[in-house]
Amino acid sequence: MPHSQMTITHFIIEQQRRFGGSGNLSMLLNDVVTACKMISNQVNHGALVGALGSLDSENVQGETQKKLDVLSNEYFIDHTQYGGHLMAMASEEMDDIYPIPEEFPKGHYLLTFDPLDGSSNIDVNVSVGTIFSILRAPTGKIGVTKEDFLQPGTEQVCAGYALYGPSTMLVLTTGQGVFGFTLDQNVGEFLLTHPSMRIPEETSEFAINMSRSRFWEPPVRRYVEECVAGKEGPRASDFNMRWIASMVAEVHRILTRGGVFMYPIDDKIRDSGGKLRLLYEANPMSFIVEQAGGMSITGRERIMEMKPRSLHQRVPVILGSRTEVQRIADYHTES
Numbered sequence: 177m178p179h180s181q182m183t184i185t186h187f188i189i190e191q192q193r194r195f196g197g198s199g200n201l202s203m204l205l206n207d208v209v210t211a212c213k214m215i216s217n218q219v220n221h222g223a224l225v226g227a228l229g230s231l232d233s234e235n236v237q238g239e240t241q242k243k244l245d246v247l248s249n250e251y252f253i254d255h256t257q258y259g260g261h262l263m264a265m266a267s268e269e270m271d272d273i274y275p276i277p278e279e280f281p282k283g284h285y286l287l288t289f290d291p292l293d294g295s296s297n298i299d300v301n302v303s304v305g306t307i308f309s310i311l312r313a314p315t316g317k318i319g320v321t322k323e324d325f326l327q328p329g330t331e332q333v334c335a336g337y338a339l340y341g342p343s344t345m346l347v348l349t350t351g352q353g354v355f356g357f358t359l360d361q362n363v364g365e366f367l368l369t370h371p372s373m374r375i376p377e378e379t380s381e382f383a384i385n386m387s388r389s390r391f392w393e394p395p396v397r398r399y400v401e402e403c404v405a406g407k408e409g410p411r412a413s414d415f416n417m418r419w420i421a422s423m424v425a426e427v428h429r430i431l432t433r434g435g436v437f438m439y440p441i442d443d444k445i446r447d448s449g450g451k452l453r454l455l456y457e458a459n460p461m462s463f464i465v466e467q468a469g470g471m472s473i474t475g476r477e478r479i480m481e482m483k484p485r486s487l488h489q490r491v492p493v494i495l496g497s498r499t500e501v502q503r504i505a506d507y508h509t510e511s
């Protein structure tokens with residue numbers, strides 16, 4: 177079958193036949209895909225369906241919730257809880273874990289997600305996304321607790337994101353490379369359009385929120401200053417900069433044409449550990465980036481090897497093209 181006609185369901189079943197694994201994961205992924213299609217539909221309709229704007233509420237991290245943050249969270253719960261594949265889920269938008277309610281059968285997996293990433297971009301009609309990660313639930317144990325979610329990223333069974341951009345895409349990995357699918361709105365299916373995505377090793381593009389530069393640590397400052405110095409500087413080459421403020425969109429750009437994305441630790445956010453959340457953002461994106469040949473670190477360590485300490489833990493993130501991320505790691509070691 178030509179790649180352009182292979183549905184995501186077909187692809188997942190093929191992968192399962194080739195590499196093994198339970199049919200439950202395929203079915204769980206199908207539910208995740210449905211949730212992403214529902215969110216995509218709301219995002220696309222925007223103001224037409226009253227989906228824009230903020231609520232009066234804040235999430236556990238003290239961020240004002242957008243209507244679509246909450247709605248997307250509900251879609252994820254509604255479409256994944258009844259299938260019998262999950263034990264519990266955890267989301268950026270929920271204070272605590274969400275164990276599968278009594279009335280539904282329980283399964284072998286845990287799901288973590290950022291229902292809407294880049295939500296400051298919703299009202300200005302710029303790309304947003306959804307990020308998710310699937311972990312194994314503990315076996316031979318009654319009940320599920322927060323601690324069951326505190327597994328290092330290396331334990332992830334699957335990770336992916338949906339990007340609600342000019343077209344809606346879903347990008348995923350189960351540890352056998354990274355594959356991208358585009359939603360055909362007429363057919364209502366994600367079709368394989370980007371087989372085996374690889375991050376170019378060399379790059380001349382970086383992404384960082386420059387407004388925070390006065391708070392940066394020396395290694396990050398050094399890296400960015402050298403990029404900005406361009407041809408006349410120590411890198412002897414011109415660099416370009418982007419900042420979309422949607423991690424999903426930045427990672428997708430990096431998967432497509434290379435680059436580096438940084439949300440490093442800085443003096444302003446030192447107490448909270450960073451900006452991005454380990455379980456909902458950093459780990460799933462690190463899995464995808466590494467599977468595409470890239471590298472993902474905090475500056476000083478590999479993100480996927482961190483042992484999470486709490487559900488909503490934040491971490492510094494530096495990811496993208498291997499040679500550049502390695503250079504930034506070296507700058508950290510040298511300082």
Ligand code: AHG
Nearest residue numbers: 290292293294295296385421422423
């Ligand atoms: P979220 O919308 O889920 O809270 O995540 C936003 C994140 C990430 O997507 C983006 O890279 C970053 O926050 C943007 O931060 P700034 O507003 O500081 O640029």
Ligand code: MN
Nearest residue numbers: 290292293294
């Ligand atoms: Mn986010």
Ligand code: MN
Nearest residue numbers: 268290292293
């Ligand atoms: Mn979010």
